[in-house]
Amino acid sequence: MSARRWLATMLVVPTALAAAMVATAWAREAWLASRPLAPSTLSSQPAQPAQPAQPVDATVLARGAYLARIGNCAGCHTARGGPAMAGGVPLATPFGTLYSSNLTPDPDTGLGRWSADDFWRALHLGRSRDGRLLYPAFPYTSFTGMTRADSDALYVWLRQLPARRGEVPAHSLGLLTGWQTSLAVWRLWNFVPMDGASSAADRGRYLVEVVGHCAECHAPRNRVGALRDAPGLGGGWVGIGEWWAPSLADPAEGGVQSWSDAEVREWLTSGWSSRGVALGPMADVVADSLRHLAPSDARAMAQHLRSLPVVAGKRGPVKPAPSPQIELGRRVYATHCIDCHGDRGQGRSVDGQPVYPALAGNRAVTQASARNLLQVLANGAYAAATPGHPRPYGMPPMRQVLSAAEMAAVASMVRQSWGNEASAVTEQDVLRLR
């Protein structure tokens, strides 16, 4: 082939393919938008602005409030100490920072003009009222499986919140990622609306995969940010990599297949059990959301998590840390850690109750990534104060007294002592913490 023809082919063929993909993506969006919606389950539509208020069914309202708690809407949509569901909370992602929307019934800046159908379209299809495609930072990739009845209950609950007027900041995304067409193509490859009725048949699975949207943290993502094997819950980074949400399929990381039903339920609702403590972002989830689980729902979630197929992670041979680092780690441990965590990493009890966790055989210590251990070591942590565990003991922020090298040393040492076999930690790992 002549050089000119070759050049023409190299330019024309990819462009034609891209154009075909874009056309297909938008055609699909048009088709999705044209499909009939599941019918509303509400007997009367809540009032539009400037109309007299309609009476609200108390059962539906209570169900909506409960779902909002279990789904942890406030986790993204309520700023700390701020007005309920008024949005504006930043979510950092590898593609930029997005800001949650105002879900209060303000007519201009919130959902005041939205109907129950509009809300269902957002949850089920990821489309805004004005037809804009929504970013999957709003996890409609999980919420798509919600039933129409649950969507309507949430809608009713949101409508009766106090309206708060306030524009939230615009998302700060790049040129390509901020383009609706990119989103349409992404959805072509990575989003399929799910049927609510079938996913709700198994309550535990519905709570984990849909309402609880656990996969949004606990499942891995591909290079364009789409979840890979969401139901498998194989582990993923939270946000831009500050915490690691462990695999719930791997018993060596976060899997609870060998726990008893009571232990899992206790952990979910109180954030604490003799098997482990919820710290970091999971403590937030327990405190804001899971502690409100009804007993039957806690049982269903526990049963689903315990029945996840075991998928052991691939672990290569562990390289021992250099002995000077281990020596430094031992000295640091003997000065700062031993009084709480014991001379053999066995933890300590008070009045027969375990208080300071063992480090020996502790999965949080030996995760493949040392990130969570370093977060807790450097910044300290308290378990959530919940009705089941109201006065937690705390881990001090050791960055105030230890250098980065000392923190790396003690982290390496606890990860490679007392039968623990995990990778060593470098000073760079510590410096990478925010």
Place this chain on the structure above:
Amino acid sequence: MRRTMRRMMRRMMRGPFASAIRRAIVLGMAAALGAASAHAADVDRPLRPLVNDIAERVQACTLCHGAQGRATPEGYFPRLAGKPAGYLVHQLQNFRDGRRPHALMSGLLRNMSDDYLVEIAGYFAALDLPYPATADAGLSSQDRRMAEQLVRQGDAARRLPACVACHGAAMTGRQPAVPGLLGLPRDYLVGQLGAWRSGQRRAHAPDCMADIAKALTPAEVGAVARWLAAQPPGAPVEPASTEPLPITCGGVSP
């Protein structure tokens, strides 16, 4: 040099003690690797006794705040002991809820209930610990005059009440919720007043200290901070009073 070394090594590994040397090397490596997994900490003293009480639960706080407050390269961690319990509760809530931005504090407090914060505040408020000696804060006579005027009389023209009207005649605070201002470093006081001026530090609305801090001039902020840092602390917190405060203050109402 290298040839000599090589010849020496060859003689060692082939000589009469070669097997012993090889064994020593292998054992040495094993010991180095084994040390990592052996008994990690050789400590002869008994471990600190643990008690099921609030003092043990706040060990994570005292590491930074110490008995008398602590200055570090990361900033100053103010004294908690003896501060009015209501003030401490409000500050814990302010850190938890983002009115006082501080990543480390809000991370630790994020999931604490109000009841637990009240218990923690009550523990520190009840501590009776000595104060450190005050350091010379470089107070000029002009600073002294300016500061004493504001502290004792305020400024009617700017509607600034006297500091003592809320913080107590000896500036050691008033129960239940107004803190004492003695025994704190000058830089910390300047920093906090500055944070109110810039909106970085906030309190429950209406935020009276923000209004006051914004009405002061920078020279006055410096003078007042230097004067406060030079006063000897240790007088007790004044008891609660039924008299209304000269200004409404969200952080002082229960």
